[in-house]
Amino acid sequence: MKKRHLTPYLLILPTLIALLVFTGYPLISGIFYSFTDIKFIGGEAVWVGLANYQKLFSGGRIGIGRFFNQSFWQTILWTVSVVGGQFTLGFLTALLLNRNFRGKGIYNILILLPWTIPSVVMVLTWQWMYDPFFGLINFYLQKFGLIAKYQVWVGQPNSSIWPQVIVGIWRGIPFMTIMMLSGLKTIPKDLYEAATVDGANIIQQFFHITLPLMKKIITINLMISVMWWWNSFDIQRIMSPVGSLGYNASTLPILAWFESFQWNRLGSGAAISVISLVVLFVLLSSHIKQQMQAVKD
Amino acid sequence: MFKFRRNKIIKVITDIVCYVILTAILIFCVAPIFWIIKTSFETPQFIRSPQIQWIPIKFTLQNYISVLTNPNAMIFRAFLNSLIVALSSTALSLTMTTMAGYALSRWNFKGKTQFNVYLLMVNMVPGTLVLISMFVILRRLDLINSHIGLILFYISTGLTLATWMLKGYFDSIPVEIEEQARIDGASHFQVIWRIILPLALPGIFSTGAYLFLSYWNEYMAAMTILQKQELRTLPVQIVNFMGFQRVEWGPIMAYSVIVMIPSSILFFIAQKHMVAGLTAGYSK
Numbered sequence: 001m002k003k004r005h006l007t008p009y010l011l012i013l014p015t016l017i018a019l020l021v022f023t024g025y026p027l028i029s030g031i032f033y034s035f036t037d038i039k040f041i042g043g044e045a046v047w048v049g050l051a052n053y054q055k056l057f058s059g060g061r062i063g064i065g066r067f068f069n070q071s072f073w074q075t076i077l078w079t080v081s082v083v084g085g086q087f088t089l090g091f092l093t094a095l096l097l098n099r100n101f102r103g104k105g106i107y108n109i110l111i112l113l114p115w116t117i118p119s120v121v122m123v124l125t126w127q128w129m130y131d132p133f134f135g136l137i138n139f140y141l142q143k144f145g146l147i148a149k150y151q152v153w154v155g156q157p158n159s160s161i162w163p164q165v166i167v168g169i170w171r172g173i174p175f176m177t178i179m180m181l182s183g184l185k186t187i188p189k190d191l192y193e194a195a196t197v198d199g200a201n202i203i204q205q206f207f208h209i210t211l212p213l214m215k216k217i218i219t220i221n222l223m224i225s226v227m228w229w230w231n232s233f234d235i236q237r238i239m240s241p242v243g244s245l246g247y248n249a250s251t252l253p254i255l256a257w258f259e260s261f262q263w264n265r266l267g268s269g270a271a272i273s274v275i276s277l278v279v280l281f282v283l284l285s286s287h288i289k290q291q292m293q294a295v296k297d
Numbered sequence: 298m299f300k301f302r303r304n305k306i307i308k309v310i311t312d313i314v315c316y317v318i319l320t321a322i323l324i325f326c327v328a329p330i331f332w333i334i335k336t337s338f339e340t341p342q343f344i345r346s347p348q349i350q351w352i353p354i355k356f357t358l359q360n361y362i363s364v365l366t367n368p369n370a371m372i373f374r375a376f377l378n379s380l381i382v383a384l385s386s387t388a389l390s391l392t393m394t395t396m397a398g399y400a401l402s403r404w405n406f407k408g409k410t411q412f413n414v415y416l417l418m419v420n421m422v423p424g425t426l427v428l429i430s431m432f433v434i435l436r437r438l439d440l441i442n443s444h445i446g447l448i449l450f451y452i453s454t455g456l457t458l459a460t461w462m463l464k465g466y467f468d469s470i471p472v473e474i475e476e477q478a479r480i481d482g483a484s485h486f487q488v489i490w491r492i493i494l495p496l497a498l499p500g501i502f503s504t505g506a507y508l509f510l511s512y513w514n515e516y517m518a519a520m521t522i523l524q525k526q527e528l529r530t531l532p533v534q535i536v537n538f539m540g541f542q543r544v545e546w547g548p549i550m551a552y553s554v555i556v557m558i559p560s561s562i563l564f565f566i567a568q569k570h571m572v573a574g575l576t577a578g579y580s581k
């Protein structure tokens with residue numbers, strides 16, 4: 001019996017080591033770099049104290065202070081709207097797919113399609129659809145009278161973040177749908193039958209059966225999605241103009257990447273990442289605490 | 298009689314509303330993919346047409362031929378690279394997460410909660426930060442520009458959901474089966490190898506499909522670690538190819554379709570089990 005007690009630790013060991021090496025170590029070294037003036041990987045690192053952080057918080061109308069401030073708010077806007085949109089549409093789709101109707105199988109498979117596409121292909125496609133001259137988005141918007149003439153939607157320094165948000169929502173619907181659908185399947189059918197007998201309508205059933213029973217799945221799902229989309233990179237990176245400074249729609253991960261790898265200010269880039277992580281942690285910490293307690297109970 | 302008909306009318310109206318909403322979402326989801334496929338079969342001079350049409354104006358296989366024969370596309374090499382990297386990463390991380398998932402399912406050990414919270418929290422660490430230190434580690438090991446370097450990085454990603462999915466699948470296998478086999482004289486290893494793993498196979502397969510999909514599609518790390526052209530994976534190579542052919546959407550979309558085929562097929566096979574077990578691991 002004593003010997004068996006060691007087994008679970010041995011079984012989680014490989015996963016734990018992989019996580020420690022590739023997330024624990026980066027965290028510690030990233031925090032260290034953020035206090036140095038290191039320029040590129042392998043370069044000389046001289047301790048500069050809080051200088052990187054001071055520059056970021058310096059504000060101002062030009063330079064990194066302004067970009068940081070701008071990217072910070074863009075990140076919040078981006079995360080809230082992308083995750084909000086994904087969740088609303090994904091949950092709605094899951095609720096509808098959980099009913100019985102003809103052609104359910106086809107809908108089930110087709111709605112999940114966007115998940116199977118490499119993010120690169122997806123962004124290229126959307127870029128092509130946003131094309132200022134021959135894109136189908138311009139075509140349809142004009143056809144339905146929503147815009148007077150063709151517009152440039154992405155790839156300019158002053159492009160807005162909303163066209164990218166739509167891509168983010170599109171990308172996330174399949175995952176949200178499949179997660180929510182999987183959660184809905186765990187709710188026993190007889191609960192609804194009993195509620196129907198008692199005279200509860202669909203809306204009452206949703207608020208008194210579905211939501212309470214889905215609460216935990218929804219919470220974890222939203223938490224993971226917020227973490228992923230806060231740090232999301234591919235969509236913004238490929239849709240951003242090449243090498244542009246102070247890109248209007250840039251989020252913190254993009255700014256950090258440009259600082260670190262494009263403009264060779266690795267220390268400053270690391271500082272951006274550290275702040276980004278701290279803010280995310282503060283925003284989510286109360287939920288994580290709840291989660292820990294829920295697991296213990 | 299009247300009541301019965303009224304219920305039926307309500308049912309029909311609800312059905313129609315549901316179909317309309319679902320179809321709208323479906324169009325939003327599928328239209329871009331349909332557009333990829335359509336563009337890939339369109340004759341180049343008609344691709345940039347002011348008139349939008351959902352079937353090719355003039356059908357052609359020219360784009361596919363040019364992708365498959367253009368030396369800059371390097372599609373066979375990139376395909377092979379992607380396959381090597383994605384398959385080995387999947388095999389390794391699937392082994393790790395199967396072990397961890399089994400441990401989480403069968404034992405109540407000290408630190409289990411902390412491990413779960415840690416699994417959740419690793420998703421917060423920004424990719425750029427990971428990229429920087431991973432680059433440092435891999436360079437010290439002389440693994441930059443090597444598939445092994447990329448595989449080592451990949452096995453640390455996607456672990457959270459995979460572990461929880463597998464825990465869920467193991468939870469659905471009654472412990473009594475194991476105990477009975479033990480009483481019948483099977484060793485612990487035999488029980489796991491002969492009974493538990495075969496029973497969990499659909500779950501392991503769909504978790505593997507989920508992992509494979511994320512490795513097959515990954516861009517940022519592959520772009521950073523693999524700088525030699527002959528090592529590049531498909532997503533990196535496709536962007537690179539676009540650099541050569543900035544205006545040619547036809548071949549790029551044909552390239553995209555070829556990249557999508559294996560992942561879509563795998564996904565459709567695994568999709569059913571995925572829905573069944575994705576959240577089982579943390580719904581209890």
